[in-house]
Amino acid sequence: MSSSEISAATVGRLPAYLRALIELAGDESATVSSDHLAELVGVNPATVRRDLASLRITGTRGVGYDVKYLVFEISVELGLNQEWPVAVIGAGNLGRALANYAGLTERGFPIRCLFDTDQAKIGTEVAGIPVRHLDDLAGTVAELGIAVGVIATPADGAQEVADALVSAGIGSILNFTAHPIIVPDRVVVRRVDIATELQILSFYQQRGVGTSTGTGVPLEVR
Amino acid sequence: MSSSEISAATVGRLPAYLRALIELAGDESATVSSDHLAELVGVNPATVRRDLASLRITGTRGVGYDVKYLVFEISVELGLNQEWPVAVIGAGNLGRALANYAGLTERGFPIRCLFDTDQAKIGTEVAGIPVRHLDDLAGTVAELGIAVGVIATPADGAQEVADALVSAGIGSILNFTAHPIIVPDRVVVRRVDIATELQILSFYQQRGVGTSTGTGVPLEVR
């Protein structure tokens, strides 16, 4: 399908475009040029035009792109016109921090359930979110329509949890542990590894410092 | 200097190489071929050889690379032969989760202090780590030799905190907020943005699913 034209690099920039556009919309800007948007996000204007063209988003020559239309279209591309209920596996410090982070619900990723294997935690609530036993994962995924699983357990449990998520029918996994996980092709995985980020920082710090980017994408304005 | 030959892509793979090598060392493997290491990390063997060559790490033709030597050299490149004391700004749920994550100290990134502006928290401890007022940042950075600052505050405080870290002389910042920060060239920033990661997941989930990689690098074995 046409979707194959959208590169991973483009997808990685979409959240940054959206964030900049939402601020522009607040400023009541009706249109935005590729030059302006590029400057806000820290990329080349031609890259912006190419990215938008790959999404079949068109602007108006001599004028620019309609901000509201851009926000709408990019949101649709990112699936933000619907909710993606999240389950967090691991009700430790990280799991509780995620549960307490209201920003996720605001952005369409409400955490609906926490899972753990510690009997003392089962049946309690964290920030109003129930904690259930990992054995109840499959049933809960079906019951609550969970779309995304977040692995927030100790590293040595990561693969086991990933397997459980996969058998429960989950198609998207965010892995916070230091260990890579192996999943079938149909499942999409991203990893957030704090220790790796720190190691990359120390590499550049130790040398004269080049500039490093976040998340593999130039998200930081220079 | 010679350092300019090392690409950001190579740097991003170093932590994954190191992780695989440490497991191999545990298996008492004395040497490893580029083929084997490539398979463990999920990259092409030629990429492994090219990456190592760019670090001036040599192997032995017909034999492979010495595992202990690789571990040592890559560790040195990543600055892991020394400690990088960390300060976490924000003693909320995320800050406390980080403080309780022993993995960071084990990997050479001990959290030495938390900072907040909530008087009720100042003077308390989290997992044995003191919480001080943000006003004391510069003094504490000097006193404890802090090398890395982690921004774990609400998003709207990110730039202000970044400015404070920069004036305190910090050269490496890990930003957990949804907002990009602007810093001088000498400062290295990486960002971990959970909402962005989830948006990228939902993009792929919504479509037939391609495969996405974590951290901008193919860290997940397929």
Add this chain to the structure above:
DNA sequence: TAGATTGTTAATCGATTAACAATC
């Protein structure tokens, strides 16, 4: 019409990979 800005082609750049001579 004159100025602005898109949409897209062609050039460039950088990273990946195949292939193979060198050599252990």
Add this chain to the structure above:
DNA sequence: TAGATTGTTAATCGATTAACAATC
């Protein structure tokens, strides 16, 4: 010597960017 594997060249691939005709 025969087999294995590196180190590196050259080819390939994909992404970025300059440039500009199209057109609002």
